[in-house]
Amino acid sequence: MKVAWAGSRETLELSDRMAKLVANDPVFEKFTRPMLGRKELFKNTLRKAAHGWKLIVDLRLTEEEAKWLRLYIDEPAYTDLHWGMFIPAIEGQGTEEQKKKWLPLAQKMKIIGCYAQTELGHGSNVQGLETTATFDPQADEFVIHSPTLTSSKWWPGGLGKASTHALVYARLIVGGEFHGVHGFIVQLRSLEDHSPLPGITVGDIGLKFGNGAYNTMDNGVLRFDHVRIPRNQMLMRVSQVTKEGKYMQSDVPRQLIYGTMVYVRQTIVVDASKALSRAVCIATRYSAVRRQFGSRNGGPETQVIDYKTQQSRLFPLLASAYAFRFVGEWLKWLYMDVKQRLEANDFSTLPEAHACTAGLKSLTTTATADGIEECRKLCGGHGYLVSSGLPELFAVYIPACTYEGDNVVLLLQVARFIVKTVSELGYKQPVGTTAYMGRVATLMQNNCAVRTAEDWLNPGAIVEAFEARAARMAVACGRQLAKFENPEEGFAELASDLVEASVAHCQLIVVSKFIEKLQQDIPGKGVKQSLEILCYVYALFLLHKHQGDFLAVGYLTPKQALLANDQLRTLYSKVRPNAIALVDSFNYTDHYLGSILGRYDGNVYPKLYEAAWEDPLNDSDVADGFHQYVQPILKQKLHSAKL
Numbered sequence: 001m002k003v004a005w006a007g008s009r010e011t012l013e014l015s016d017r018m019a020k021l022v023a024n025d026p027v028f029e030k031f032t033r034p035m036l037g038r039k040e041l042f043k044n045t046l047r048k049a050a051h052g053w054k055l056i057v058d059l060r061l062t063e064e065e066a067k068w069l070r071l072y073i074d075e076p077a078y079t080d081l082h083w084g085m086f087i088p089a090i091e092g093q094g095t096e097e098q099k100k101k102w103l104p105l106a107q108k109m110k111i112i113g114c115y116a117q118t119e120l121g122h123g124s125n126v127q128g129l130e131t132t133a134t135f136d137p138q139a140d141e142f143v144i145h146s147p148t149l150t151s152s153k154w155w156p157g158g159l160g161k162a163s164t165h166a167l168v169y170a171r172l173i174v175g176g177e178f179h180g181v182h183g184f185i186v187q188l189r190s191l192e193d194h195s196p197l198p199g200i201t202v203g204d205i206g207l208k209f210g211n212g213a214y215n216t217m218d219n220g221v222l223r224f225d226h227v228r229i230p231r232n233q234m235l236m237r238v239s240q241v242t243k244e245g246k247y248m249q250s251d252v253p254r255q256l257i258y259g260t261m262v263y264v265r266q267t268i269v270v271d272a273s274k275a276l277s278r279a280v281c282i283a284t285r286y287s288a289v290r291r292q293f294g295s296r297n298g299g300p301e302t303q304v305i306d307y308k309t310q311q312s313r314l315f316p317l318l319a320s321a322y323a324f325r326f327v328g329e330w331l332k333w334l335y336m337d338v339k340q341r342l343e344a345n346d347f348s349t350l351p352e353a354h355a356c357t358a359g360l361k362s363l364t365t366t367a368t369a370d371g372i373e374e375c376r377k378l379c380g381g382h383g384y385l386v387s388s389g390l391p392e393l394f395a396v397y398i399p400a401c402t403y404e405g406d407n408v409v410l411l412l413q414v415a416r417f418i419v420k421t422v423s424e425l426g427y428k429q430p431v432g433t434t435a436y437m438g439r440v441a442t443l444m445q446n447n448c449a450v451r452t453a454e455d456w457l458n459p460g461a462i463v464e465a466f467e468a469r470a471a472r473m474a475v476a477c478g479r480q481l482a483k484f485e486n487p488e489e490g491f492a493e494l495a496s497d498l499v500e501a502s503v504a505h506c507q508l509i510v511v512s513k514f515i516e517k518l519q520q521d522i523p524g525k526g527v528k529q530s531l532e533i534l535c536y537v538y539a540l541f542l543l544h545k546h547q548g549d550f551l552a553v554g555y556l557t558p559k560q561a562l563l564a565n566d567q568l569r570t571l572y573s574k575v576r577p578n579a580i581a582l583v584d585s586f587n588y589t590d591h592y593l594g595s596i597l598g599r600y601d602g603n604v605y606p607k608l609y610e611a612a613w614e615d616p617l618n619d620s621d622v623a624d625g626f627h628q629y630v631q632p633i634l635k636q637k638l639h640s641a642k643l
């Protein structure tokens with residue numbers, strides 16, 4: 001199962017080597033993180049990032065090894081944005097000449113870059129950005145300017161303190177005409193002493209949610225006062241500005257300017273499975289250690305993992321972690337395919353890639369953020385201790401529902417794609433993830449054939465149920481929209497229904513990709529069977545949770561919905577004996593997991609007890625401030641007898 005989770009034996013071995021390298025290096029210690037003040041915390045992150053880079057250089061790590069190393073260091077840092085957005089943006093939107101100039105500098109870390117798109121006034125509405133880039137043909141330069149307070153760049157990670165350069169998204173103005181938002185490479189700080197260059201005001205935006213957590217990142221604010229950059233620092237793969245001040249658009253679609261977001265959203269789906277699996281690993285192991293009630297004749301109490309309620313909350317999350325792992329693998333494939341096509345100037349699959357990355361990013365991050373919090377509750381009171389690892393994981397993870405596109409805004413993008421597909425059904429055969437809509441007549445007509453709980457153990461029955469629900473919800477939205485004279489007004493009015501239709505479409509993708517994965521050759525005794533059980537758990541859990549949808553569209557009867565729930569209970573009993581093995585298969589070191597409750601050896605209570613004494617409050621028996629603030633109260637002489 002470890003191989004199935006990792007994707008291949010090579011990846012398992014490679015990631016294992018990197019995990020151990022980090023776990024055994026004292027520089028990467030992270031348990032004191034929540035106790036540190038902001039300055040100390042940030043300096044510590046700089047130290048870890050520098051040490052990580054030294055290891056990459058000294059050990060000549062490959063790009064793949066370096067990625068795993070950064071993952072296991074497990075601390076958000078400016079390097080995430082440098083490697084994860086700045087470099088990919090230049091790769092995707094730069095000309096060959098620009099790539100030749102900037103990529104070697106960035107890849108050798110001679111410069112540090114961030115991705116400066118969001119502003120104080122606008123994040124989701126990219127076309128609403130206010131920063132301007134005005135071309136000055138006399139000087140052959142762009143003038144980058146922040147005309148209003150709300151045009152201040154706000155949020156970019158790595159911008160606050162670390163970056164020397166930024167990829168700045170600004171409205172292009174040539175000859176007094178606006179040409180939409182484009183990307184510009186702007187140097188922010190001196191490469192000699194790191195001080196901000198003239199015309200640049202830059203700093204950190206302040207503390208964020210949670211102790212430690214995302215506060216290791218210097219999310220920044222940035223203002224420009226007529227800062228000049230050479231013309232060739234506008235990324236010009238999509239459109240160009242000539243020396244003479246002529247704006248030209250190539251055959252490449254404008255949307256490619258948003259390409260970096262497609263790339264990052266795809267990586268966020270893979271990361272969702274990592275974050276959720278960490279939380280599930282902690283909650284599962286602890287649920288096997290923890291005992292409450294049920295002692296008979298002085299024997300041990302019941303392990304909480306044996307309670308059906310615990311199983312019905314925990315096992316769907318375990319199954320979701322696997323589901324997100326496999327859909328992430330597929331999405332990576334889809335992205336690589338699109339990338340290759342784009343390089344050959346084939347842009348036909350870009351809309352689908354945008355819809356899939358946006359929708360799956362939204363679906364998986366929402367489920368993961370909620371899932372981490374559920375895991376905290378599954379661990380009872382001890383889950384609230386920082387030493388459980390769950391509070392910090394939650395605090396670090398939840399912004400994933402917002403960054404790289406607010407999850408609702410992204411689902412509305414999916415909705416536009418679905419509605420367009422439905423409206424074109426008369427003359428255009430849908431392909432890829434919307435191919436099922438080509439069978440819309442059948443899906444609208446046929447109802448579920450399940451008669452017994454066993455009938456639900458059939459991939460065909462499951463896929464058809466999810467297809468029928470998604471198709472019927474999409475068609476219902478299409479019909480409602482048709483009643484509006486103004487389609488945009490209709491879209492705004494029906495937005496909540498459209499979001500639900502998008503969720504149904506995205507859940508169908510995840511379920512289908514899990515089932516497709518099981519059609520592949522999966523080596524290892526019992527591995528495929530265990531994955532099949534998890535796949536059914538994932539699908540039937542969703543069906544149970546959203547049974548209102550399935551019933552409302554008239555595909556299922558209440559009896560069939562009940563049968564699905566009966567089957568789900570049986571499946572939980574089948575997961576139980578392998579639950580610990582299924583989380584051990586994630587192959588996480590205790591260092592990466594960062595949780596006393598999730599320790600591999602299960603030695604939870606002695607370690608919790610020990611850790612308590614390490615809290616700074618326990619440095620002395622009498623706390624600082626006692627004599628000043630508490631003792632006077634204890635010693636006071638009150639006159640009223642009542643008091």
Ligand SMILES: CCCCCCCCCCCCCCCCC/C=C/C(=O)SCCNC(=O)CCNC(=O)[C@H](O)C(C)(C)COP(=O)(O)OP(=O)(O)OC[C@H]1O[C@@H](n2cnc3c(N)ncnc32)[C@H](O)[C@@H]1OP(=O)(O)O
Pocket residue numbers: 074075076080084115117118123124125126127157213255256258259261262350351354389392393396402403404405406409413416594
């Ligand atoms: C215990 C401790 C634990 C430690 C754990 C440590 C783990 C470490 C984890 C941390 C790792 C962190 C890594 C991630 C860091 C995150 C950094 C975040 C970065 C950012 O957030 S960058 C900013 C991102 N911003 C957004 O995403 C903005 C969202 N808005 C948009 O994407 C768009 O503007 C829009 C889609 C909402 C725009 O809509 P609008 O209709 O106005 O669009 P346009 O008119 O501009 O365009 C319409 C047509 O274009 C198509 N379109 C839109 N987007 C794309 C796209 N990306 N690709 C292709 N096509 C696109 C539309 O579909 C329209 O097409 P149509 O055919 O005309 O309909």
Ligand SMILES: Cc1cc2nc3c(=O)[nH]c(=O)nc-3n(C[C@H](O)[C@H](O)[C@H](O)COP(=O)(O)OP(=O)(O)OC[C@H]3O[C@@H](n4cnc5c(N)ncnc54)[C@H](O)[C@@H]3O)c2cc1C
Pocket residue numbers: 081115116117118121122123124125154155156157214219399402403404405406407408409412495
């Ligand atoms: C930790 C973190 C790191 C970040 N890193 C970066 C970075 O490195 N670089 C960068 O450029 N940006 C970064 N961002 C910014 C991030 O991309 C934006 O915050 C995000 O895109 C959401 O935009 P917003 O803040 O404008 O939200 P808003 O759009 O203001 O959202 C507010 C509310 O309005 C709703 N809403 C908005 N529009 C619509 C609509 N059309 N229909 C219905 N509802 C709507 C949303 O659903 C939400 O509920 C980061 C943000 C965070 C939190």
